[in-house]
Amino acid sequence: MTPGPAFPSPVAGDVWVLGVDSGGSGLRVALGAPAGHAGTGRVDTGGAGTGGVRLVDSVAFEEPVRTGPRGLDAGHLLERIVPAAEELLARAGAGRSGAVTIGAVAVGAAGMATLGDELRANLPAALRRSLGADRLALAADAVTAYAGALGQRPGAVVAAGTGMIALGTDLASWRRADGWGHLLGDCGSGAWIGRAGLEAALRAHDGRPGGSAALLARVEAVFGPPPALPGRLYPRADRAAVLASFAPEVARCAADGDPVAADVLARAALHIAEAAAAVCPPGDAVEVAMTGGLFKLGDPLLVPLRAELAEQLPRARRVPAAGDPLAGALSVAAALATDRLRLPREPGMLDTTHL
Known part of the structure; x- marks a missing residue:
């Protein structure tokens, strides 16, 4: 587990959020807090990128989440997320500053649309038990890439690396093109x-x-x-x-x-x-x-x-992308925590759970 850059400690009483970016080359987990705000119990979700959420700290794992017969391995993901969240909270001084509320968790994962059934079945209750989070967003990595690049505005985003997928929305529904993998598509990747x-x-x-x-x-x-x-x-x-x-x-x-x-x-x-x-x-x-x-x-x-x-x-x-997929996951979590998530909910693309 590789630590990210440390930022000033957030203030107890605010709603904190957790963003997760799970891809083919590894896993990143970030703790977010209100940007330039303290003690209100609110998260500012305006704008693009992190949506006004201040990145407190992050950790990275080089090994990707395992994929098994049931798809993405929920147990393996939990083994990473929970200790990482606890470490991030400790490094942020949560134990010294009092009780902290994790308002929401957003997980953006490659393969969520076709391999995410186990995550959707097991993650919500497990995160509630482990972190006290009662709101969860499970998103395709293209959705968190979109949120990082454009926030919650209509438009289109092309996410391209080893693979390639384009995603667009009018905030009523998603439109997807390609992202079919190197054997069937990913043309131009x-x-x-x-x-x-x-x-x-x-x-x-x-x-x-x-x-x-x-x-x-x-x-x-x-x-x-x-x-x-x-x-x-x-x-x-x-x-x-x-x-x-x-x-x-x-x-x-x-x-x-x-x-x-x-x-x-x-x-x-x-x-x-x-x-x-x-x-x-x-x-x-x-x-x-x-x-x-x-x-x-x-x-x-x-x-x-x-x-x-x-x-x-x-x-x-x-327009330039305002942030990366991890920033997008933080933005989605912050919007979900405050009932201001405007991106379309759609099975396999963006599923949300309130416990």
Whole structure:
């Protein structure tokens, strides 16, 4: 468990909240308190990002939550959340400053829509017993990414890293595009870009059209002889992450002028813009935000992406993401604690429980 940055202690009597971000690469837990406010028993949920909630402290686990026959393992998640919350409360001085109320917990998890049945069945009562929290939100990680990026405003968010999903809302319902995983979709994602780059490299190795000598050289430098690549890739459970690890090499080759690599990133930009357009609610000046590590690839991806967004969403206004998915989980928890959650409740996307 890795500690996050420490912040000034909150004041007893305020409503505190817990945000959880559970993904394929690990788990993060954060304690939040009212921003610039004390002793009122209220949480300010205005705005985007953390919604006015002050991040008190956080911890991180490098190992992701296990997935079993019933989906995401509720017991394993509880084994992480409860000790982490207790440690965060202790580090914040809760024992010295008096009784503290955990008003709500929000968990954003990858796979919640299809693998979250055990969490929905077991987590509410367990968190009530362990932490005294009587309100719980279980959300797809795309929903907490949305809340972190845009708060509780209508719009669209593309969350892209190893995978890619677009989510939009008019605050009445959710619209989702892609997020189907590296075998069925995630078009334009890190895994998609990496796989397309590897294919172009192997085309060059075979002497087929559409190959890239530059990408072939990078495959040999990163993975070794190309004939060994299938054996190194196919047996791995984390092959999507391995594919995505090659995406920065594709971006470097594109920046160095390789036309095949540049075409891969142009096609990725097209896919991302299509997903954003599919979920964007109607209206003028609708906000669209991009969040996730994929956009660190820089101009080789961002330049064609800006052009595609201008073409497909001419009335949309691109805005920077105000916060990350952990900030979004805190924002959802704060809004739930104060009965000001405006994001749509929808099974598998955002489920809430009051005990």
